[in-house]
Amino acid sequence: MKASWVAEEEKSKVLKMSGADMLMEALEKEGVDVLFGYPGGAVLPIYDALYKRNIKHILTRHEQGAIHAAQGFARVAGKPGVVIATSGPGATNLVTGIADAMIDSLPLVIFTGQVATSVIGTDAFQEADIVGITMPITKHNYQVRKVEELPRIIKEAFHLAQTGRPGPVLVDIPKDISTSIGSYKPSNEVDLPGYQPTTIPNLLQVKRLADAIAQAKKPVILAGAGVLFAKAEEEILALAEQHRIPVTNTLLGLGSFPSEHPLFLGMAGMHGTYAANTALHECDLLIGIGARFDDRLTGNLAHFAQKATVAHIDIDPAEIGKNVETLIPIVGCAKHTAAALLRESTTSGDTEEWVCQLAELKNSYPLWYKNEGDVLKPQRLLEIIHEETKGEAIVTTDVGQHQMWTAQYYGFSKPNRWVTSGGLGTMGFGFPAAIGAKIGKPELPVVAVTGDAGFQMTLQELSVLQEMKLPVVIVIVNNQSLGMVRQWQEIFYEERYSESLLPVQPDFVKLAAAYGIEAASVTTEEEARAKFAEALDSKGPFLLDCRVASDENVYPMIAPGKGIHQMIGVKP
């Protein structure tokens, strides 16, 4: 009798509201305080609900800008980036960013509008099958069919995006679902029987790795972005120091180990250091942590870590054994696993000779470039940026030569300050990502290092920068070319520069001025340093057009198809 009375009372407390309002309620419940998006017909009800709320919305000037900004935000803020776009073209404009977030495991929750349920499947105005289109490039996706499902789906979407191996989750909301009224029951629990990521490692495997460490004479740790997602930097540092194990990073793992540490070998891979790649070639124990052994890292697999026992720690079991045969597979979160390993591995191998050998290589084969004449060398420019920011700024990049020079020369000493498009290599990523990063971490200086070509792919977001008066420094590494393409044509296509030179450019300083943004063009080292310091001190946005040598190449390098031991350009 009493129970049914209580149930009645519970029922009367259930709120009735529209789908759009449910979305807002759920976003607030998830602690979302900023959205990146662009309105349109199918999301008008959502934008109307947003109008009454206290959630910040960044109106980028293109949906691609919105999603890259959300990616930059997610990379530095440690929480998912949230994106809204309308149906059809709004949704398809997000596709590049979704694919980018998928391959780089960035947590995003993306809401797209959809045409009304009654016309789905009729090729209605602005209808695109975004669920079908994004199926292979999302961790999971949904189309909402009943308004009451919204709280559960949103809860699941946020849970999926940021647990296990993070990734983008898309929720497609038909317009009539946004407007229809339903009973709002907040969702507090997730019930996903098919999704139970393993975070705690199997102790037996951890012990096997501890034994391998005790035996190893030439161990090396390869730390990837998984270390950063798991916030396992301290454990990895302790592990490396305790057993005297040299450490190298993947491109996306930079910042997970202090670059100035004596055990650090520099980045590995196609444009990695000679010492790091030699370590991967010669090692007898390779400990991969939160890294997925992609082809730009390994080079030709036939020559990768052939003498090594491979141990692979990853939260995604499907990564283990995918590319490299693995003797010690450990599924688990990097932090828990490294902590367990610290407890279990009481004996160190004798690694001193190996550590010395690699330190010697690091000394005799440093990164190099010729700093001669008056022309500003791009590598020198990145060193200056490092010096002026003390290696502590958030640095985003686009894709190309300037990206590799930043990875090589910026020298990250702190985690989560490196924002780049690694797996997909998306030109146009760097600048909008910097906007999101600045919003995610307003207390840190943010520098967007971009190419003259890539910047032109998403430069419309200068409007956002100016509107929000965000103190982001844009550094255009202007070599008047699609530098990375030009480099490959120089080396592998007998200098046939097919469509890779960009002599015709806008006047970037005037362009910035048109947006009301301060800017300067520099051609020498001294100018670059002075103007960069000025830009860094500026209270608002600043664009620096840096005219660098146009024929500079990124070295050292592993040519495509070659092994990790076959680097070219290791010495001047």
Added chain:
Amino acid sequence: MRRIITATVLNRSGVLNRLTGLMTKRQFNIESITVGHSDDPSISKITIVVQVEDDRKLEQLLKQLHKQIDVLKVKDLTEMALVARELALIKVMTTPETRSEIKVIIEPFRASIIDVSLENVTIEVTGDNDKVEAIIELLRPYGIKEISRTGLTAMPRGTQKTVYNLNQFSII
């Protein structure tokens, strides 16, 4: 090598698409795929017959299937004692003379004639792949007009000879 894999999945819209999509994306060749719901209508069972190059590829496939959010369980049944069946409908040309011959041919297969017209009969047969192939070969000389096959569905037997060590790879 040919593997028989079953996936127990949540019966959500698009789930079949997710599995076939990922297999296309990762270059796995599907020989046949069957779907039907289990005793619980919210859960479906998908049986996939697939060609894989080696153990490493197989491990990848099982893990990638398992990684899908809507997938509850993935099993490679190939090495287990199992019952596997498919159903085929075969339409064969007949004359008054051959009709009785055909009846005799199909009898040992426990197949039956389920439709008759003046020029042809339709035969239903159930069995493993070999059995279905065999009956088709025997009927071919009479002139086959049409074949429709369901693809394989399978289940491990109730009793397994040895304790089967489900290839766990590095899932845990």
